[in-house]
Amino acid sequence: MSDNAVSAAPLEPPVPTQKPIKTTGLHIGEAEPGCRKVDPILIADGVRRTFGGLTAVDVDHVEVPRGAITALIGPNGAGKTTLFNLLTGFDKPDAGKWTFDGRSLAGVPAYRVARMGQIRTFQLTKALGLLTVMDNMLLGAKGQTGENMFRALMPFLWRNQEEENRAKALDLLTRFKLDTKKDDYAASLSGGQRKLLEMARALMSDPTLVMLDEPMAGVNPALTQSLLDHILNLKSEGMTVLFVEHDMHMVRHIADWVIVMAEGHVVAEGDPHEVMRNPAVIDAYLGQHHDEDLGEDQSAEAENVSAIKELLDDER
Amino acid sequence: MDWGAIFGNAAVELISPTTAAYALAALGLAVHFGYTGLLNFGQAGFMALGAYGYAISILTFGFPVWGAFLVGVGASVIFALILGIPTLRLRADYLAIVTIAAAEIVRLLFTTNTFASVTGSANGLSGYKNEFAALNPLAEGSYGFGPFENNAYDTWLRIVAWSIVILAALFVWQIMRSPWGRVIKGIREDEDAVRALGKNVYAYKMQSLIFGGVLGTIAGMIFALPRAVVPSNYQTTLTFFIYAILLLGGAATVLGPIIGSMIFWVLLSFFSGFIARAVEAGWLPFMTSIQGGQLRFILVGVAIMLIVIFRPQGIFGNKKELAFVR
Ligand SMILES: Nc1ncnc2c1ncn2[C@@H]1O[C@H](COP(=O)(O)OP(=O)(O)OP(=O)(O)O)[C@@H](O)[C@H]1O
Ligand SMILES: [Mg+2]
Numbered sequence: 001m002s003d004n005a006v007s008a009a010p011l012e013p014p015v016p017t018q019k020p021i022k023t024t025g026l027h028i029g030e031a032e033p034g035c036r037k038v039d040p041i042l043i044a045d046g047v048r049r050t051f052g053g054l055t056a057v058d059v060d061h062v063e064v065p066r067g068a069i070t071a072l073i074g075p076n077g078a079g080k081t082t083l084f085n086l087l088t089g090f091d092k093p094d095a096g097k098w099t100f101d102g103r104s105l106a107g108v109p110a111y112r113v114a115r116m117g118q119i120r121t122f123q124l125t126k127a128l129g130l131l132t133v134m135d136n137m138l139l140g141a142k143g144q145t146g147e148n149m150f151r152a153l154m155p156f157l158w159r160n161q162e163e164e165n166r167a168k169a170l171d172l173l174t175r176f177k178l179d180t181k182k183d184d185y186a187a188s189l190s191g192g193q194r195k196l197l198e199m200a201r202a203l204m205s206d207p208t209l210v211m212l213d214e215p216m217a218g219v220n221p222a223l224t225q226s227l228l229d230h231i232l233n234l235k236s237e238g239m240t241v242l243f244v245e246h247d248m249h250m251v252r253h254i255a256d257w258v259i260v261m262a263e264g265h266v267v268a269e270g271d272p273h274e275v276m277r278n279p280a281v282i283d284a285y286l287g288q289h290h291d292e293d294l295g296e297d298q299s300a301e302a303e304n305v306s307a308i309k310e311l312l313d314d315e316r
Numbered sequence: 317m318d319w320g321a322i323f324g325n326a327a328v329e330l331i332s333p334t335t336a337a338y339a340l341a342a343l344g345l346a347v348h349f350g351y352t353g354l355l356n357f358g359q360a361g362f363m364a365l366g367a368y369g370y371a372i373s374i375l376t377f378g379f380p381v382w383g384a385f386l387v388g389v390g391a392s393v394i395f396a397l398i399l400g401i402p403t404l405r406l407r408a409d410y411l412a413i414v415t416i417a418a419a420e421i422v423r424l425l426f427t428t429n430t431f432a433s434v435t436g437s438a439n440g441l442s443g444y445k446n447e448f449a450a451l452n453p454l455a456e457g458s459y460g461f462g463p464f465e466n467n468a469y470d471t472w473l474r475i476v477a478w479s480i481v482i483l484a485a486l487f488v489w490q491i492m493r494s495p496w497g498r499v500i501k502g503i504r505e506d507e508d509a510v511r512a513l514g515k516n517v518y519a520y521k522m523q524s525l526i527f528g529g530v531l532g533t534i535a536g537m538i539f540a541l542p543r544a545v546v547p548s549n550y551q552t553t554l555t556f557f558i559y560a561i562l563l564l565g566g567a568a569t570v571l572g573p574i575i576g577s578m579i580f581w582v583l584l585s586f587f588s589g590f591i592a593r594a595v596e597a598g599w600l601p602f603m604t605s606i607q608g609g610q611l612r613f614i615l616v617g618v619a620i621m622l623i624v625i626f627r628p629q630g631i632f633g634n635k636k637e638l639a640f641v642r
Contacts, residue, residue: 090508114514126509128502138495139502140513146495147515149523153490162495198509205514 020232023256024271026065031270033280034061041066041209041240042087042118047096049082056082057093058264064209069231069241071251071272074261075285080244081123083261084213088120089113101208115142119207123214123244127194129187133178136186136197137169138162140204169204175233176200177226192219199230210234212243216250228254248276260284322589327463329581333470336477337363337539338580342561342573343484344531349559350567351492352524353504355412358399359558361419362529364550365391366536368426368435371545374444376434381447385537392533395422396526404521416552427547440546448473448541470542477538481574484531489570500524501568560620566630575631583619587612 028036040063049057057079085091089110146158173179260268262284348356369388373379452472459471502510565572591608
């Protein structure tokens with residue numbers, strides 16, 4: 001049947017169309033968990049969050065280097081999303097302090113964090129379904145005069161700004177290949193397109209730090225390529241990127257630095273090629289299955305294990 | 317059967333001040349529920365504050381009309397703050413619980429004998445119309461035509477009531493297509509996403525609660541002007557009628573609440589006229605005229621159900637939106 005044509009689609013990992021230029025020399029001293037960075041944009045100290053008896057996050061010290069792409073990886077339940085929530089003010093830690101661009105963020109509400117230029121996306125995409133794609137984008141723009149209730153009634157005060165934002169949104173949408181959808185409801189987009197929209201929307205505010213929680217999850221390989229390109233573009237435009245990702249191939253291709261979390265702790269840090277060989281990382285992913293035969297095991301760990309085996313093979 | 321009288325009485329409701337009051341209260345709910353996604357089940361409480369705020373200011377304190385108006389509006393702003401400060405940070409359902417309870421508390425406070433000298437207790441208040449009538453620029457006489465013919469006071473009341481409704485509708489229409497309205501609609505869809513984009517969601521929800529509440533309060537004043545202020549008028553059923561009107565017209569629309577209110581009142585009047593006469597003529601031998609009075613609500617309910625089943629987005633709602641209902 002002609003269906004075979006579909007399953008014959010290339011299965012090799014998508015590679016960014018441009019060759020990523022890796023930023024190096026980001027850290028000071030040994031590449032160990034919590035190591036200092038030459039120019040950190042985000043510094044967290046003693047951040048801890050427990051849910052009942054479970055310690056979801058317990059990070060002694062971590063620094064995110066400025067102007068680079070940092071990947072945050074770790075097995076399911078490692079605490080990556082929880083750490084994102086804490087750093088962006090969406091959740092309150094039991095203890096700890098952290099600074100962004102030298103300003104303390106502890107206790108700062110999420111919307112203020114975003115206004116400071118630290119913008120995040122969500123693991124479970126949050127497109128605003130019954131708003132058009134264009135309205136989704138416009139909502140991302142900062143400092144809008146017309147968002148004040150009283151000025152909203154006087155369109156002449158904000159019409160020019162609105163036009164500027166619209167032009168900027170259209171430009172971003174074109175880059176993300178969503179321009180033809182601009183008047184559709186966001187609810188009508190596919191899962192992958194929503195990821196793209198959420199990322200494009202985050203860029204409307206010209207952030208300094210973009211935090212992406214699994215930006216590639218559920219995105220097909222063709223779209224993944226353009227997403228990777230977009231992330232690389234963010235760096236070349238001077239933004240800092242921190243992203244969570246499970247696909248190790250992607251991490252290796254675009255990340256300049258990798259932070260590995262397991263059971264709430266930062267267990268390793270380093271250059272993406274080095275870090276994969278770190279025994280602590282292998283431990284984190286393999287866990288107690290280290291020496292077991294994985295032939296029949298269909299669990300999530302098994303997938304992690306095969307992923308890391310694949311990578312180790314690649315490295316050789 | 318006197319069909320002329322039945323239709324005539326129904327037509328009267330088309331532009332009656334009560335219809336205007338319900339339209340305005342439903343417009344306030346459209347701001348709350350349709351645009352912001354706030355589940356306010358206490359619109360009757362906002363209306364009661366308007367009616368009592370106005371009546372008490374005039375009767376007890378001898379305020380002028382504008383002063384009484386401002387007292388009512390001020391009371392509802394305070395009411396909205398009291399409701400919103402503890403609940404707007406919580407999930408949507410909490411606001412629903414708190415508003416339904418708070419509106420009942422307001423009504424019971426106006427009913428209790430403790431404040432009878434000011435509130436009139438269960439008998440309510442009357443005799444506050446002269447101040448408003450004194451502002452009437454129309455000469456004595458009769459205005460309009462057919463079922464819409466009224467004396468000077470009633471015409472004046474209709475002009476004021478519908479002018480307010482039209483102004484409020486234009487206001488809502490303008491503000492909802494502004495960037496402010498975009499944030500508000502974004503909050504309805506997903507408030508965390510809006511927060512992540514740097515908007516102070518809590519402040520916006522509060523503004524919306526106050527704005528829609530003030531519309532409800534002004535509606536309460538219009539509602540009070542053709543009748544007396546009686547606490548039993550402000551029960552939770554009033555809120556539900558206004559929700560019915562809102563869903564009938566379309567929740568996130570400006571014209572929906574207005575046309576919805578007209579349809580609601582015209583139908584109600586038509587059925588009550590029809591049933592009363594049908595009972596009289598012996599068409600419904602199993603029914604007394606008191607039972608007939610209840611039957612009209614059943615028939616209106618059925619009519620609204622039919623509209624909602626066959627046009628679930630409401631009369632003015634956007635059909636496309638329904639494809640994505642979660
Ligand atoms: N609201 C919550 N209540 C209770 N436990 C929670 C809550 N949020 C997270 N957890 C727990 O905290 C741990 C870390 O969760 P988190 O979502 O941060 O993992 P993650 O690293 O993002 O995983 P994944 O890669 O699967 O997204 C998990 O064990 C999870 O069960
Ligand atoms: Mg996660």
